[in-house]
Amino acid sequence: MSGDDATGSTGPSLPSTTAEGGGESNPTTEKSTSGVLDSGTTKPPEPDEQKIYQQVRQNLDPAVSIHEGHWRDTVVGDQFNVFAGRGLPLLPGPVRAEVLEWIRERYAPVAGYDRMRETLAERRLVVLCGLPESGRATTALHLLDWSAAGKVSRLDSDEDLKSVQEKDFEREHGYLAELADTDAAPALAEKHLDRLSDLLRRRDSFCVLLSADGSQRELLGGYAVDCPPPEPDTLLARHVRAAVRDEEDDGLAERLLDLAAAPDVKAALGPAPVPRELIRLAGLLVDYGRGSITLEDVRDGCAQSVPRQVSVWFSGLREVGRGASADRALRLAGFRIALAFLNNSPVHLVREAGESLGEELMKTISPRRTPGRTLSADDADGGLLASRARIVDGGVSVGEASMPVEMIEFADDRFPQAVLAHVWLSHHNMREPLIRWIRQQSRHPSLMVWMRVALAAGLLCSLDFPYALNTLIEHEASALGKKKAKGQPRIAALMLDQAARDDRVRPVILELLRAWRRHGSEAKRRTVAGTLGYELGLESPDTTLEELRILGSTWELDRISSPERHLLLVWQCRRSLARLFCFGAAGTVLDHLLAWENAGRRSLRELVHGTILELCQLYVYHLWNNGTFAAAADRERLTLPSRRRHWPVLLALQDQDSTTTRPIASLLMSALRSSGSGGIEDVLGDWTRVGERDPECLDALCRFLSNLVENAGDRQRLHHIVNRIRRHWAEPLREEVAARLEMAIDGNPYQEQAS
CATH class of the missing domain: 1.10.1240 (Methyltransferase, Methionine Synthase (B12-binding Domains); Chain A, domain 1)
Incomplete structure (x- = not known):
């Protein structure tokens, strides 16, 4: 919304804030001492503001509790260690017969399976290229079980496959290994795989290697085969039917599969489940069919897949060290966190924010280091898929026009909140670099960045308000410095508005706003005025408008200062009144403006005239809630036609509802007759x-x-x-x-x- 924060002092002439945080420029006065109107017009709100605000609030709802799950599963996971339930390292040793039998009964062939089997039979060696948790290890075990007649072992992932000898392999045996992602493990080339293939052929044995590094595929030659995940419905059906095969109820499997297709279960599972989550759902369904758990337990168990996934993503950071592989892990963590803040934003904004946060994380581990960036983007798609994200078509508004642009978003819109909550609550040492990054991004020139970051930071505030009050909110609501803005009251306002959605925190925030309104600095009172212009202010419109009246007219009672000293505060009150109008409280705002106009106080008249100036610059496409609002406090809500989206909102409103024509005309006439x-x-x-x-x-x-x-x-x-x-x-x-x-x-x- 507004770029509320000037980079200079709050004197008669205020420079624009486009350098500090973008958004809208503040009003500037040229020769006026009276006015709000002599400042001329200010930049109207950006059309995307309401879309971004509502979208972020929908995805980051403190009322939706996302809890960390417990690892209690007995049969969960898409890797060969199916009893673990998360992506654990491949442990060396023979694979137990019951594990292979379990896979035989439940395996769902993936696309390209026949080619994998042909390559393994011909070359005795195949490299499956796929992301962790995609089911690639299960596919590998099934291939080896078929090729080696059930004699399968795991190789140590740290073993140097370049130096392995023929004696290291047993005859007529199958081997599984994962190519290590370490700085000390140089990439295997096709010549190394040829040698390994010859050794295996001499021992009449087979080997499947797993690789998640798509950028190295060309080095692997004809040994590399893509390994996609299995088709979800097929995988689920195989697991459910295998689990209930011995049940007396012949129709149980089909009833459970019908239950899995129910909207509430599918919503709890999410739009793009990985094999591990589908296997877990199968186990829950079978338990429900046997009467062990309730349907609510099934839904809750599905919903736990999101925090479980997030926990897996960040679990490796506890042992991260230094080096190229550590840098890759930190960059990927930075990308995931940045995407949680900027979900459904243009690709370039998310990638740049992720790189910036990754660098902050690297500097936290090595404070004296100045991290560089790789010029290659070979791992970009891999990082996208590894984060369960996707690129979608979107649009960015420029005035009335819209231009197409590619956006990045999580495949499941529950991930942003889960990532933010997990990082903030489970990784305390990440708070300091994250706060530095939030302050940096809150001054970004793009509305798509600073507004999303501020609202997401508000969720963090609700999770630990005492900590965030000092480190985030107070900092942004601090007084302005003489040379540049130390804080950003508009950012603090968005944080408070978002945090106040948490019922546990709202009473504290309301009390804080009351204290700042009465005894706070100029910047803190601007923060109050900004906060009241969002959803929090709509909870009690009459009280909110009374607070804005006081904040926007206090300069007349200040005997030792001039109106210019409070220009930014008055301007913020005007903007908040206009925003409340856009939120749908048009009738209430108009009623109060008319009452203030007739109150006889100079400061109130100028507040009214300035607010009318703001409203005159609004068009129907600026309205929130799809142009639906109450034209009068005691009347039904009306919706302005979409064909009038480019009309001035005051003109469209009075043309749609004639009862508002006289109040709007009266306020406009008063403003036109004023000296400014x-x-x-x-x-x-x-x-x-x-x-x-x-x-x-x-x-x-x-x-x-x-x-x-x-x-x-x-x-x-x-x-x-x-x-x-x-x-x-x-x-x-x-x-x-x-x-x-x-x-x-x-x-x-x-x-x-x-x-």
């Missing part, structure tokens, strides 16, 4: 441009203009606006449009209105 009406005149000029392009909008504008005329001065002022645009040096208003507007201004003379 230049900003309002400018945006009314913009309205005529919209009417010039849209005949329906022009008709509505002509009908509305007569409501702005109560005396000769009103009519003369509107004629001046039309004439100024008609004589514009670059884009003069078309004569027929100008003539229609002038007829509308003169069509309902003020004398007749008075009578």
